């Protein structure tokens with residue numbers, strides 16, 4: 167009994183102090199995949215290829231393509247609401263007792279969308295998906311897919327246009343079928359970002375809107 171108590175205390179404390187670190191988010195992704203494999207009794211080759219180890223990327227979707235990159239980068243930039251530093255992780259809280267759409271209020275009195283809502287948008291759309299072009303200033307802009315799993319299968323997405331190198335927006339507005347490479351770059355990183363938010367929601371401080379215990383993560 168005593169041993170069990172100590173063990174649960176260690177678990178609670180380690181989750182509390184470590185879960186907000188990016189390497190822990192990557193660890194959660196890797197071990198969750200192992201759990202899926204154990205449960206299924208076999209690998210999922212397409213997924214195994216895109217889990218990754220401790221890769222981080224350098225910006226959103228550069229290079230993307232791995233779940234661990236999304237799990238890391240969700241603390242680096244906000245690709246849904248585009249809140250800037252110091253608020254890039256202010257959407258990582260959710261007090262479920264206050265309802266699905268409840269907001270997080272930080273110590274400065276500003277309010278932010280909750281982590282559950284953000285994870286839903288990443289999965290079911292309702293935001294502008296911006297994909298920068300590596301090595302250039304060009305940023306392509308899409309309507310985020312209304313179903314990430316469907317997009318994975320049909321690669322169909324609404325292309326709104328792009329920002330050119332001097333920041334002007336060029337309208338395009340048509341449905342596009344993207345390449346499997348582009349699809350992989352985007353989908354696996356987004357999945358990692360969703361995993362990050364789910365991970366945060368297992369941390370007591372995150373679900374009690376307690377920003378002091380998060381140390382800005």
Ligand SMILES: [Zn+2]
Nearest residue numbers: 255258366383
């Ligand atoms: Zn976080």
